[in-house]
Amino acid sequence: MHVSDYPWLIEAKKNVGKTLPPALLIHGIEGIGKNVLATYLAQSALCEQTTSISDPCGECPSCDLFKADTHPDFKLLTNDEEDVSTSESGSSTSKKSKHVISVKSVRNLGTFCVTKPHRGHAKVIIIDPAENLNQSASNALLKNIEEPAEFLHFILIAKHKETLIPTLLSRCLKVHARPPDAKEASKWIAVHAQGKSENKLRLQLAIRLSGNAPLSAIKLVEDDEFFSTRDKIISLLSQNQIDIFALATLCEKIETSTLQTIFYALLHDLMSYELKTDQLFHEDKSIEIGQIKRSITSKAFSRWQTVFNDYLKSANHPLNRRLALESLFLKWPQT
Numbered sequence: 001m002h003v004s005d006y007p008w009l010i011e012a013k014k015n016v017g018k019t020l021p022p023a024l025l026i027h028g029i030e031g032i033g034k035n036v037l038a039t040y041l042a043q044s045a046l047c048e049q050t051t052s053i054s055d056p057c058g059e060c061p062s063c064d065l066f067k068a069d070t071h072p073d074f075k076l077l078t079n080d081e082e083d084v085s086t087s088e089s090g091s092s093t094s095k096k097s098k099h100v101i102s103v104k105s106v107r108n109l110g111t112f113c114v115t116k117p118h119r120g121h122a123k124v125i126i127i128d129p130a131e132n133l134n135q136s137a138s139n140a141l142l143k144n145i146e147e148p149a150e151f152l153h154f155i156l157i158a159k160h161k162e163t164l165i166p167t168l169l170s171r172c173l174k175v176h177a178r179p180p181d182a183k184e185a186s187k188w189i190a191v192h193a194q195g196k197s198e199n200k201l202r203l204q205l206a207i208r209l210s211g212n213a214p215l216s217a218i219k220l221v222e223d224d225e226f227f228s229t230r231d232k233i234i235s236l237l238s239q240n241q242i243d244i245f246a247l248a249t250l251c252e253k254i255e256t257s258t259l260q261t262i263f264y265a266l267l268h269d270l271m272s273y274e275l276k277t278d279q280l281f282h283e284d285k286s287i288e289i290g291q292i293k294r295s296i297t298s299k300a301f302s303r304w305q306t307v308f309n310d311y312l313k314s315a316n317h318p319l320n321r322r323l324a325l326e327s328l329f330l331k332w333p334q335t
Contacts, residue, residue, distance in 0.1 A: 002040075003040040006037075007180070007184070008033075009032070009036065009037050011178065012037055012175050012177040013040070015175045015176075016175055017053070017173075018052045019053060020041055020045045020053060020155075022145065022152065023145045023148070023153075023154045023156070023171050023172040023173065024155045024172060025156045025161060025164070025172035025173065026038055026156070026158075026177055027157075027174065027175070027177070028159070028177035029159060029179060029211050029213050030159055031211075031214065031215040031216025031219070032179050032214065032215065032216075033177070033214075034128075037177060038126050039126070041053065041155060042066070043063060043067075045124050046074060046119070046121060046122055047060060047063055048061065048062045048063075048119065048121060061119070062119050065119075073117045073118055073119055073124065074123070075109065075112055077106070077125060077126065077128075078127075078129070079100065079129075080101060080102050099132055100133075100137075101127065101132045101137050103140050106133070106137045109125060109144065113144050113152055114149060116151065121151070122151050123151055123152050123153065124152075124155065125152075125153070125155070126155045126156075127155070127156045127157065128156075128157040129157055130158040130163075130164060131163035131164065133168075138164070138165045142165075145168065145171050146171065179213045180212060180214065181212065182204075182207050182212055185207050185212045185213075185214045186203060186204075186207060189203060189207070189217055193222060202284070203217075205265075205283070206220040208265075209281065230282070232250055233247070233263075234282065234285050234288045234289075234292070235288065236250070237288075237292050237332070238289075238292050242332065244329045244332075245326060247325075248322055248326040248328075249322065251329075256312065256315040259315075260312060263308060265282060267301055269281055269282055269289050270289060270292060270301045271302060272298075273293045274293075296333045301333055303333075304332060304333055307328065308328065
């Protein structure tokens, strides 16, 4: 897709200006296409038929190389992976993402940053996600950004600009990529989703859970497993006698991020149910939410949210997750 296929990105594109700055930070929530905008800007800067930020021609040698991921003047710096290591028993462990961009990776850009462009035009480095630069990597990058060559451009991508160190942040032009409103997001998803958007309540929930971010919402609305899991959790909680152990067994198989998404929305609904002022996230489950709420006070669910937050802090701890979930749900408010 072209950047014009994401109409909510047009404002962010305009805010970049007519030429790509030496250092640009594109920030915004997940699922709004920040990487689409960054890629567009990189190709535009490298295109041999443009002298300012505009649609790349798509036909020059640079555009052909860029589309083939073989452009010698472009680099994408992203999370490193751990090397395959060997345990004391001699068995190899599998590769895992470290979720960090290391100082070694940044230093490896050294020669690229100082040598002239192969195509004689520009050089562009995209760093995604920039918040995964560790302290040493950030400091190493700062040295390149402070006095860049006139042909060199950095494009950093982050969800929250505050996650970057202040000295690095101060040297970047900051552009906030904002999501569209719910109505615009709904129209876009209706065109691009593969049939799942016909369920209006399901679509509405996906948009609200994603903060109106269309790319996240379209992924969620097509995720049958997510909605099946949500239905099972709400069904178990709506019973007069909650089977804590069945609930823990079910949740043990669910990723922590999915569990967080479901329960934060559910707690919002339970705590605002009596007020009738906020639209429910799980609007299609309003009957079940009423059954869960019963005569339990909103304060009780608020207190449980604190317990849930404490659980999330240690959710990836190697200790028995089932036991931790059983302990968590034993504290669930009940009449």
